[in-house]
Amino acid sequence: MVDYRDQNAPPGGPYQWGMVIDLDRCTGCEACVVACRAENNVRISGEEEASKGRANYWIRIERYWEGEYPNAQLKFMPVLCQHCGSAPCEPVCPVYAAYHTPDGLNAQVYNRCVGVRYCGNNCPYTVRYFNWFDPHWDEPLNEQLNPDVTVRSGGVMEKCTFCVQRIRGAQRTAQKEGRRVKDGEITPACVQSCPTEALVFGDRNDPNSRVSKLKESRRGFRLLEELGTEPAITYLKKAE
Ligand code: SF4
Ligand code: SF4
Secondary structure: OOOHHHOOOOOOOOOOEEEEEEOOOOOOOOHHHHHHHHHOOOOOOOHHHHHOOOOOOOEEEEEEEEOOOOOOEEEEEEEEOOOOOOOOOOOOOOOOOEEEOOOOOEEEOHHHOOOOOHHHHHOOOOOOEEOOOOOOOOOOHHHHOOOOOOOOOOOOEEOOOOOHHHHHHHHHHHHHOOOOOOOOOOOOHHHHHOOOOOEEEEEOOOOOOHHHHHOOOOOEEOOOHHHOOOOOEEEEOOOO
16 A cells, blocks of 8 residues: 655655756746746736736746847846745745745645745745636636646745656656655756756656756855755756
């Protein structure tokens, strides 16, 4: 009999999920942004809501110019929830809707959230998004909602989950087969869709995973690491 409550105790020790993002590979195409919206039922914000700063997207591509014309260079940086090991968004939630899972995910209990938005104010990466209205999808877009992901109602905070539905599915399969999740077996939608393989996802507790090896690169850095947030995402900066 498989005990599904014990998914974080696979053979060889617990998982710690994380990501590496190679900025040298990112072309700013935004395929990840589109894939994330489709996978996670992220509501579509019209032009008017977006103009009021009320657009929702769990991953965004920040754009920077470096240098002066004619030698100016355009740089892109995908920014999503960093799944901080010491997450400033968690202790400020008065109803414990924002919490940490044993395998290193910053999670959100939607039906517990009362919408005070303290978590959003306390996130230094501004990657939490509030649902100002109930979501609406024009036909036939309502036919393409992902049944594995809850549709969030108005008044609820949301953000990237590292596609937890895919993580849990792979963990259950591995547990049934009495093994660990294999490296590369889980691909969040953004990772799966990236044409340049700029994003890599995996287990930071596995020293042989691609994530563990890549994050040791000399090009590696973590966003706003000086704040002590212990992000689970390592960026690889552009090679000079
Ligand atoms: S990036 Fe923001 S939302 Fe994500 S865990 Fe860190 S503080 Fe929380
Ligand atoms: S899909 Fe890949 S290359 Fe395109 S914006 Fe996202 S991270 Fe960058």
